[in-house]
Amino acid sequence: MEAAGGVKKRAHARREQVLDAATACFRRHGFHAASMAEISREAGMSVGHIYHYFSGKEAIIAAIVEREQQEILEVDDGIRSQPDLGRALVEHAPRGLQRALDGASGPLLLEVLAEAARNPAIASMVREADAEVRRRIGSTLLAATAGSGELADLQGRLEVLGALFGGLAIRAVRNPGLDRESTARAMQRVIGALLEP
Amino acid sequence: MEAAGGVKKRAHARREQVLDAATACFRRHGFHAASMAEISREAGMSVGHIYHYFSGKEAIIAAIVEREQQEILEVDDGIRSQPDLGRALVEHAPRGLQRALDGASGPLLLEVLAEAARNPAIASMVREADAEVRRRIGSTLLAATAGSGELADLQGRLEVLGALFGGLAIRAVRNPGLDRESTARAMQRVIGALLEP
Amino acid sequence: MEAAGGVKKRAHARREQVLDAATACFRRHGFHAASMAEISREAGMSVGHIYHYFSGKEAIIAAIVEREQQEILEVDDGIRSQPDLGRALVEHAPRGLQRALDGASGPLLLEVLAEAARNPAIASMVREADAEVRRRIGSTLLAATAGSGELADLQGRLEVLGALFGGLAIRAVRNPGLDRESTARAMQRVIGALLEP
Amino acid sequence: MEAAGGVKKRAHARREQVLDAATACFRRHGFHAASMAEISREAGMSVGHIYHYFSGKEAIIAAIVEREQQEILEVDDGIRSQPDLGRALVEHAPRGLQRALDGASGPLLLEVLAEAARNPAIASMVREADAEVRRRIGSTLLAATAGSGELADLQGRLEVLGALFGGLAIRAVRNPGLDRESTARAMQRVIGALLEP
DNA sequence: AATGAATGAGCTTTCATTCAT
DNA sequence: TATGAATGAAAGCTCATTCAT
Numbered sequence: 001m002e003a004a005g006g007v008k009k010r011a012h013a014r015r016e017q018v019l020d021a022a023t024a025c026f027r028r029h030g031f032h033a034a035s036m037a038e039i040s041r042e043a044g045m046s047v048g049h050i051y052h053y054f055s056g057k058e059a060i061i062a063a064i065v066e067r068e069q070q071e072i073l074e075v076d077d078g079i080r081s082q083p084d085l086g087r088a089l090v091e092h093a094p095r096g097l098q099r100a101l102d103g104a105s106g107p108l109l110l111e112v113l114a115e116a117a118r119n120p121a122i123a124s125m126v127r128e129a130d131a132e133v134r135r136r137i138g139s140t141l142l143a144a145t146a147g148s149g150e151l152a153d154l155q156g157r158l159e160v161l162g163a164l165f166g167g168l169a170i171r172a173v174r175n176p177g178l179d180r181e182s183t184a185r186a187m188q189r190v191i192g193a194l195l196e197p
Numbered sequence: 198m199e200a201a202g203g204v205k206k207r208a209h210a211r212r213e214q215v216l217d218a219a220t221a222c223f224r225r226h227g228f229h230a231a232s233m234a235e236i237s238r239e240a241g242m243s244v245g246h247i248y249h250y251f252s253g254k255e256a257i258i259a260a261i262v263e264r265e266q267q268e269i270l271e272v273d274d275g276i277r278s279q280p281d282l283g284r285a286l287v288e289h290a291p292r293g294l295q296r297a298l299d300g301a302s303g304p305l306l307l308e309v310l311a312e313a314a315r316n317p318a319i320a321s322m323v324r325e326a327d328a329e330v331r332r333r334i335g336s337t338l339l340a341a342t343a344g345s346g347e348l349a350d351l352q353g354r355l356e357v358l359g360a361l362f363g364g365l366a367i368r369a370v371r372n373p374g375l376d377r378e379s380t381a382r383a384m385q386r387v388i389g390a391l392l393e394p
Numbered sequence: 395m396e397a398a399g400g401v402k403k404r405a406h407a408r409r410e411q412v413l414d415a416a417t418a419c420f421r422r423h424g425f426h427a428a429s430m431a432e433i434s435r436e437a438g439m440s441v442g443h444i445y446h447y448f449s450g451k452e453a454i455i456a457a458i459v460e461r462e463q464q465e466i467l468e469v470d471d472g473i474r475s476q477p478d479l480g481r482a483l484v485e486h487a488p489r490g491l492q493r494a495l496d497g498a499s500g501p502l503l504l505e506v507l508a509e510a511a512r513n514p515a516i517a518s519m520v521r522e523a524d525a526e527v528r529r530r531i532g533s534t535l536l537a538a539t540a541g542s543g544e545l546a547d548l549q550g551r552l553e554v555l556g557a558l559f560g561g562l563a564i565r566a567v568r569n570p571g572l573d574r575e576s577t578a579r580a581m582q583r584v585i586g587a588l589l590e591p
Numbered sequence: 592m593e594a595a596g597g598v599k600k601r602a603h604a605r606r607e608q609v610l611d612a613a614t615a616c617f618r619r620h621g622f623h624a625a626s627m628a629e630i631s632r633e634a635g636m637s638v639g640h641i642y643h644y645f646s647g648k649e650a651i652i653a654a655i656v657e658r659e660q661q662e663i664l665e666v667d668d669g670i671r672s673q674p675d676l677g678r679a680l681v682e683h684a685p686r687g688l689q690r691a692l693d694g695a696s697g698p699l700l701l702e703v704l705a706e707a708a709r710n711p712a713i714a715s716m717v718r719e720a721d722a723e724v725r726r727r728i729g730s731t732l733l734a735a736t737a738g739s740g741e742l743a744d745l746q747g748r749l750e751v752l753g754a755l756f757g758g759l760a761i762r763a764v765r766n767p768g769l770d771r772e773s774t775a776r777a778m779q780r781v782i783g784a785l786l787e788p
Numbered sequence: 789a790a791t792g793a794a795t796g797a798g799c800t801t802t803c804a805t806t807c808a809t
Numbered sequence: 810t811a812t813g814a815a816t817g818a819a820a821g822c823t824c825a826t827t828c829a830t
Contacts, residue, residue, distance in 0.1 A: 030311060032229035036800060046816045107314035113370045114227060114311045117304035130371040156379030160387055162371065163364025170363035171356050173310045174327040182353030186391065190357055193390030194383065233825060243791045254825065424705060426623035430804060440812045451804065501708035507764045508621060508705045511698035524765040550773030553762050554781055560761035561754025567704045568721040568753065576747030580785065584751055587784030588777065627821060637795045648821065
């Protein structure tokens with residue numbers, strides 16, 4: 001017998017170990033160019049053993065995408081919990097920019113989206129998470145602007161907000177040396193305009 | 198003997214034929230999951246013959262990326278040639294949105310960017326084209342607002358403009374059923390704010 | 395401490411448990427396509443534990459073949475112990491036919507024979523059991539026909555008898571819907587002829 | 592361009608080359624223990640190239656089984672074309688025996704039947720060929736005995752005939768050193784009885 | 789210009805087996 | 810006695826690329 005929970009905990013840790021390794025590999029080479037052998041090397045685990053935790057490469061990709069979407073929801077939660085959403089969004093701009101430029105998340109995000117564009121399983125995960133974000137931000141936004149009449153084009157504004165922040169990952173690839181301060185200021189100007197009634 | 202130029206023309210047509218086929222395949226399966234066999238089938242050409250026109254798969258990818266960037270410059274030229282850039286940009290919003298949602302270019306764009314995030318050769322092509330776009334739009338914008346003093350954060354505004362339009366490709370994946378009209382209006386509101394002094 | 399014999403008994407039961415599970419798996423997928431994991435699942439026992447009772451997959455196969463041959467000897471004993479061997483054989487025909495058609499033993503028998511055709515260890519087990527059967531049936535037959543002079547071609551008749559009954563397993567595969575009564579009658583006619591002096 | 596038919600002929604020859612190699616490998620190790628690498632080595636062809644001619648290992652197995660069944664039909668045709676079927680069958684006994692004992696076809700036959708017992712695709716091929724044999728032999732037998740009234744238990748007799756000849760492959764494994772002459776005589780006795788009205 | 793036969797490395801995946809607990 | 814985590818070799822299969830024709 002083993003200590004209660006010990007087995008499950010270890011199994012979970014092993015899974016995370018694989019996911020971390022796979023994330024690194026996928027960032028470097030993309031989903032399809034990264035090999036199971038490379039992942040196993042990075043995870044410090046034999047190839048065969050990975051199959052004790054994941055049914056295949058597809059399952060690893062799916063798990064990573066899920067984790068990635070989870071993180072998006074968490075970032076979003078951090079913003080929404082602020083007392084003034086508009087201000088929080090505006091203030092988030094520089095951080096979002098930095099995240100896109102420095103964080104290694106950008107390339108992986110693009111990889112995920114490219115995959116979602118052809119893999120229905122990935123697509124539905126991505127879309128569910130996105131719908132959740134829109135629902136949350138939307139309701140917070142509604143509550144925040146409750147006094148000043150209904151906010152026109154709420155859905156459209158949410159879309160544009162998503163395009164703006166998501167688009168930063170694209171800018172990070174297209175122009176990694178961009179002027180951060182200037183861009184942050186322009187972002188803030190635009191976000192401000194987006195939240196006006 | 199063949200008429201002068203005929204050979205070259207035919208060769209060019211053959212190349213385009215391969216690129217069209219490859220574009221279709223890459224859209225369906227991504228750069229790495231699409232096989233040369235599939236491309237050759239789609240192009241109606243033997244596998245071996247493709248190697249008369251391209252040194253390998255990498256070269257095909259590069260050529261496609263180049264073509265894609267060229268198209269971006271052309272779209273951009275269309276906008277810039279309008280007498281009033283601000284208005285042209287605002288009016289371009291619905292078309293850009295439609296392009297992102299309906300056109301099959303979205304998935305490929307994401308594929309290209311994901312590839313650029315790890316392949317230096319692709320990256321430099323993407324960055325050069327992007328620099329050119331910024332240069333052009335920037336100078337047009339400068340000229341347009343010449344009367345009203347210098348436009349603060351010009352570079353930042355260009356980045357945000359790029360993020361906004363690029364971000365539409367992301368929205369198309371994350372929420373393909375988005376409300377187009379509402380989104381177009383929100384876009385126009387944001388573009389307007391972006392061009393104000 | 396455990397009661398004397400209890401340990402051995404339990405170990406034997408465990409072995410049988412494994413053999414039963416393996417038999418089921420081998421029937422379904424054959425010797426080489428069945429996996430130890432599948433056997434362990436079917437046996438309700440961990441993979442590793444099976445190795446306490448058997449040195450490996452080969453040993454399990456060997457044990458199953460042995461058990462199978464043992465059963466053949468038992469069936470044979472049942473026939474031989476009858477007062478009139480000839481009649482017993484004739485009467486055995488319908489039962490042998492049913493056994494081949496309904497029993498799950500047919501496929502496994504073919505699997506064993508196919509394996510024997512290339513695995514010397516299996517081959518020798520199969521051949522020893524077969525030799526024993528021929529010896530027994532032969533001597534009983536000799537005793538039964540002692541009065542009426544020597545039985546010509548005794549060995550050949552035994553071979554043909556074996557071919558006939560063994561051949562039923564083949565018929566079960568080649569024509570599982572065969573007319574049982576008609577076939578049983580034809581078998582009886584033929585066996586009768588085989589035992590005539 | 593290539594000489595008319597040359598391409599097809601060569602492709603067919605290549606396929607045969609693979610089938611011959613696979614037959615040898617399957618005889619030695621069985622369907623599942625023989626590897627594509629081994630087959631490719633035996634065929635003097637790269638692994639990958641085999642896949643130009645066969646969609647996979649399963650397809651090779653199926654093609655071999657088909658070929659094997661075809662051979663059975665040919666042997667059968669040889670017998671049926673004789674003026675006196677009864678006599679032809681009786682005279683075929685020693686040859687059938689020799690074929691089972693010396694020919695390398697025995698092991699493969701058992702392998703095929705074992706596979707048929709679990710693989711539906713193989714099963715249906717085997718059963719179709721068998722049905723055809725029964726149809727042919729049956730009608731010939733009917734014609735031969737037309738004068739002497741209807742032959743009772745025709746189907747049963749055909750089954751037993753099949754069991755008898757098929758059973759020889761089993762005898763070849765169980766007792767490869769059997770007395771051929773004695774066995775041939777016993778077979779002839781039995782066949783004779785089987786054809787009597 | 790054009791074919792597709794041919795290669796062999798590399799892919800994902802499975803498996804029998806071992807061993808620390 | 811019993812587990813299942815862990816291994817590594819080998820499996821079937823795919824692929825970009827080359828080359829004789």
